[in-house]
Amino acid sequence: xxxxxxxxxxxxxxxxxxxxxxxxxxxxxxxxxxxxxxxxxxxxxxxxxxxxxxxxxxxxxxxxxxxxxxxxxxxxxxxxxxxxxxxxxxxxxxxxxxxxxxxxxxxxxxxxxxxxxxxxxxxxxxxxxxxxxxxxxxxxxxxxxxxxxxxxxxxxxxxxxxxxxxxxxxxxxxxxxxxxxxxxxxxxxxxxxxxxxxxxxxxxxxxxxxxxxxxxxxxxxxxxxxxxxxxxxxxxxxxxxxxxxxxxxxxxxxxxxxxxxxxxx
Amino acid sequence: xxxxxxxxxxxxxxxxxxxxxxxxxxxxxxxxxxxxxxxxxxxxxxxxxxxxxxxxxxxxxxxxxxxxxxxxxxxxxxxxxxxxxxxxxxxxxxxxxxxxxxxxxxxxxxxxxxxxxxxxxxxxxxxxxxxxxxxxxxxxxxxxxxxxxxxxxxxxxxxxxxxxxxxxxxxxxxxxxxxxxxxxxxxxxxxxxxxxxxxxxxxxxxxxxxxxxxxxxxxxxxxxxxxxxxxxxxxxxxxxxxxxxxxxxxxxxxxxxxxxxxxxxxxxxxxxxxxxxxxxxxxxxxxx
Numbered sequence: 321x322x323x324x325x326x327x328x329x330x331x332x333x334x335x336x337x338x339x340x341x342x343x344x345x346x347x348x349x350x351x352x353x354x355x356x357x358x359x360x361x362x363x364x365x366x367x368x369x370x371x372x373x374x375x376x377x378x379x380x381x382x383x384x385x386x387x388x389x390x391x392x393x394x395x396x397x398x399x400x401x402x403x404x405x406x407x408x409x410x411x412x413x414x415x416x417x418x419x420x421x422x423x424x425x426x427x428x429x430x431x432x433x434x435x436x437x438x439x440x441x442x443x444x445x446x447x448x449x450x451x452x453x454x455x456x457x458x459x460x461x462x463x464x465x466x467x468x469x470x471x472x473x474x475x476x477x478x479x480x481x482x483x484x485x486x487x488x489x490x491x492x493x494x495x496x497x498x499x500x501x502x503x504x505x506x507x508x509x510x511x512x513x514x515x516x517x518x519x520x521x522x523x524x525x526x527x528x529x530x531x532x533x534x535x536x537x538x539x540x541x542x543x544x545x546x547x548x549x550x551x552x553x554x555x556x557x558x559x560x561x562x563x564x565x566x567x568x569x570x571x572x573x574x575x576x577x578x579x580x581x582x583x584x585x
Numbered sequence: 586x587x588x589x590x591x592x593x594x595x596x597x598x599x600x601x602x603x604x605x606x607x608x609x610x611x612x613x614x615x616x617x618x619x620x621x622x623x624x625x626x627x628x629x630x631x632x633x634x635x636x637x638x639x640x641x642x643x644x645x646x647x648x649x650x651x652x653x654x655x656x657x658x659x660x661x662x663x664x665x666x667x668x669x670x671x672x673x674x675x676x677x678x679x680x681x682x683x684x685x686x687x688x689x690x691x692x693x694x695x696x697x698x699x700x701x702x703x704x705x706x707x708x709x710x711x712x713x714x715x716x717x718x719x720x721x722x723x724x725x726x727x728x729x730x731x732x733x734x735x736x737x738x739x740x741x742x743x744x745x746x747x748x749x750x751x752x753x754x755x756x757x758x759x760x761x762x763x764x765x766x767x768x769x770x771x772x773x774x775x776x777x778x779x780x781x782x783x784x785x786x787x788x789x790x791x792x793x794x795x796x797x798x799x800x801x802x803x804x805x806x807x808x809x810x811x812x813x814x815x816x817x818x819x820x821x822x823x824x825x826x827x828x829x830x831x832x833x834x835x836x837x838x839x840x841x842x843x844x845x846x847x848x849x850x851x852x853x854x855x856x857x858x859x860x861x862x863x864x865x866x867x868x869x870x871x872x873x
Binding site for chain 2: 401429
């Protein structure tokens with residue numbers, strides 16, 4: 321079930337990525353419609369993070385190309401935002417929450433220039449959106465895991481981009497932060513932004529996303545949630561992981577998850 | 586007057602090393618700084634040999650190139666041979682350092698270069714090595730001029746590219762996604778480390794320069810949560826190390842460079858024990 325859309329905001333064509341001569345992603349071909357909240361789902365080692373890193377040009381690819389807004393990445397970099405995994409940086413770094421969020425403005429400020437007052441205002445406003453304005457001067461190691469993740473989200477918001485890639489934003493965060501983040505993601509979708517999220521929790525995936533990419537080295541599905549989230553396709557993605565599969569088929573047979581919420585309701 | 590010039594030369598060296606060291610420590614590349622300081626030895630030899638004497642510019646270029654070569658080789662072996670980076674650092678710098686030792690000892694007669702001086706430096710001679718203008722005007726010690734210029738370059742560089750260095754140090758993938766060249770800034774920093782090391786080797790030697798590059802920044806790291814303050818603090822600690830090291834050496838009648846490194850170690854232990862924010866002993870910790 322791979323649905324290609326007309327006028328996609330993101331087009332990945334023939335993408336193959338390997339690591340130490342072993343393929344991690346094989347011949348990925350997908351298109352994403354504008355204004356959707358997309359979940360990238362698959363088992364560990366399926367290449368989910370690799371997919372967004374190679375779209376962002378952070379990894380060498382063996383073949384294929386990526387088009388964003390029908391252009392090369394370099395031409396539209398200021399409209400694209402990338403949120404790395406939280407564990408990818410050293411949170412003991414001597415920096416405050418505000419300084420990290422300000423980094424989201426660096427691309428707009430340009431080489432060798434200093435951040436302006438207007439950038440500071442934007443950064444503060446983004447910290448407010450994620451509920452951390454009281455923590456702006458707090459050193460980042462003094463924040464909880466959930467607060468650190470929200471700082472990363474605020475930094476992405478500060479970029480004022482149109483397309484966002486987020487690598488596992490729900491890992492290691494408390495329930496309150498998870499709710500807060502998904503609220504912000506929905507609000508972003510309402511503003512017409514497109515967000516792709518690497519996610520590994522199947523239970524919440526169906527609630528959160530309106531478009532699902534199922535990935536296990538190969539692309540299994542790229543379709544609206546109700547079409548992609550079937551027992552068959554999930555089995556094709558997760559293979560022999562039986563206990564998990566049983567849970568899923570249970571879930572699916574009971575219809576125990578809400579289908580996509582209607583947009584704009 | 587000798588004391589003044591020696592402490593000034595030492596302070597200029599310590600501040601330059603400390604500022605660059607802040608980036609090395611936060612990038613977890615302290616050992617790369619160590620590697621560069623050792624592997625520039627063949628570069629110093631070739632510069633001596635080709636220029637027929639202690640030509641400062643030739644030495645800076647020769648050692649700077651060797652420093653960048655070291656950085657490149659470490660990356661190259663790590664990626665292509667798939668050996669762990671710490672092992673690669675060990676292989677690269679010991680080989681180049683050994684090559685330098687062999688060259689210096691084998692051609693010792695042709696080259697006026699003392700092995701001890703390269704390794705340990707001789708800061709006590711700084712006031713004797715004067716820069717005289719053509720008309721015979723005494724402009725002060727040569728080392729002070731060299732280290733002063735290096736320090737000005739470093740301060741200017743950090744002032745201009747503060748944001749770029751901060752970003753690529755904290756979060757390289759995010760920096761790359763924004764379109765900043767992580768590799769370029771890596772090599773710019775390594776080039777600066779190479780230049781500073783070779784400029785400093787005359788005064789404090791190739792081994793102790795590592796102490797000045799790593800210990801004051803690590804001490805500053807323990808004392809603050811703010812990166813700007815960390816830069817200022819490591820510069821300040823560098824000056825303290827120079828003062829106290831000089832007088833410790835006078836008192837003991839020992840090596841000044843050695844005393845400086847010893848003092849930096851002492852400051853580090855004090856910070857580790859008593860730092861209000863990251864100290865082991867919570868004596869000065871603010872009450873919650």
